[in-house]
Amino acid sequence: MTDWTGGAARIARITLHPVLHVMGEAGAYGMARGLVAARGATIVEVETNTGISGFGEAWGPPGFTAAYLDFVLADWRGARLVDHGALFHRLLARNYHFGVQNGLMALLSGIDMAVHDALGKEHGLPVHALIGGRARDSVPVYGSGGYFTADPALGLQAQLPRFRDFPACKIKIGRGVADDVARVRLARETLGPEMRIAVDANGNYGLDQVLASMRAIAPFGIEWYEEPLSPADEEGYRALMARREIPVATGEALYTAFAFDHLLAPRVIDMAQPDLALCGGLSQGRLIGQLCTLRHARLSPHVWGTGLGLAAAVHLVAAQPPYPAVTESEVDPPWVEYDVADNPLRDELLREPLRPVGGMIAVPDAPGLGVEPDRAALERFRPR
Incomplete structure (x- = not known):
């Protein structure tokens, strides 16, 4: 027994x-x-x-x-x-x-x-069975990148083709309204009208700058505006919510569900983005997901580390109930972030890394996270 x-x-x-x-x-x-x-x-x-x-x-x-x-x-x-x-x-x-x-x-x-x-x-x-059960067999992923680069030849134009295999993408902005417009216009013209495009300013703006940026790029059709303000600017998020022209997302720099509750309870963000390697793990991630359900907000984990963090995010989203919809009629399931830059810590660290197919990652059914580090790779990537 x-x-x-x-x-x-x-x-x-x-x-x-x-x-x-x-x-x-x-x-x-x-x-x-x-x-x-x-x-x-x-x-x-x-x-x-x-x-x-x-x-x-x-x-x-x-x-x-x-x-x-x-x-x-x-x-x-x-x-x-x-x-x-x-x-x-x-x-x-x-x-x-x-x-x-x-x-x-x-x-x-x-x-x-x-x-x-x-x-x-x-x-x-599997982990999803430990945190609420499987609400979906696969999870949608969006391509995350469009970085600023030290080498101009590796800039946004060179990165955009990597988004072709995804239904949605996210690019970096935050260096001024004119530059925001130029980057978003380039992405839209290159990727076409069907691509769902989000932007990420990494909290580099104040409220007035964000509002000006939103007004300028909203006509290009933006899915969400990520980290428009500093994580500490809770009053700014309250003021932004009433005047926003684009849905607001944040959370990669928030620690524990307590911090998310400060923004979800007054409903001043549309999407919560916990990083499970930072916010307190799957336990806090599950609690943040429950707060999203209570406050009718969306959940989309931030992922920028190793293949283990990606696997944990897949399990968390797999277990997130689609409330108020049902899975069969879920209009927009929660996304998982998938970095399109070269990332051997994700792609070479595990024996069998999770990979998207058609913009989806199948939810592992093996016990635990369903992935296993390669011990030889752990040694290979150990700092010298």
Whole structure:
């Protein structure tokens, strides 16, 4: 008889695997706030006393989370997998002076993801079955890119063809209204009238600048305007909601469901975009999804890291109920972000990475996240 309490499954060891992909200064790309010459993350491995390993992703440059590991080990080592929620909130409550916008939350996000992976493997269940059940067999993905680049030859014009296999795409803006218009016009003229185009300013504007940008680009048909304001500008989001000409999305830099509630409770955003490697993992992601249901907002996880973060986002969206619609008549299912830049941390880190086909990713049915890191690749991408 299966022990559904998971009493025998306890955390024996937590190991961090930092990974890094270096593009170099000439190949740097990014957003209005600046470019990056490398991409990194930390893979969190949770080993149980039953011989199972679960894996998760912690956001940020390698080393960002490592300093917090010794701090949490005393709580997590020996704990039952099924008690992960209680442990998470105990750490937050006991260490409230730390706040949540830090590497500790990134580490806890990776641990939470890894625990869900281990729990699924322990009981032979996919992660979506642990967080509400499967509401859809596949999830739609949009192509994310259109970056600012250090090399003009690698700029927007060169990136646009990568969107051809997707029904929707997102490009970077945020360097002034005239530049916003030029970039959106180029995308629309190149990709045609059927392509659904979203934009992302990465919080590089104030309210007046956002309103001017929205007025200028709205005629091109924009699906959503991502991070129009700084994450800290909650009053700005309230003022923007009443005057917006394009749906507003944000969330990649928000930590825990508490921060999302500040924007969802007054309904000042249209779409929540949690990054599961940063916001608190699948547990907080599920809670954010429930807030979206309560507030009739859309959910679309932010994904820019490794293949593990992508897999977790797929499971979260698979479990998100289509309320108020039913799945069969869901007009616009929640999207998952799929970065179109070269990303070996997604495409080469896993034994069998998830790949979109026709703009969709099939929801894994294997136990846990349904993907597994290649240990040789973990070593290959380890910073030297």
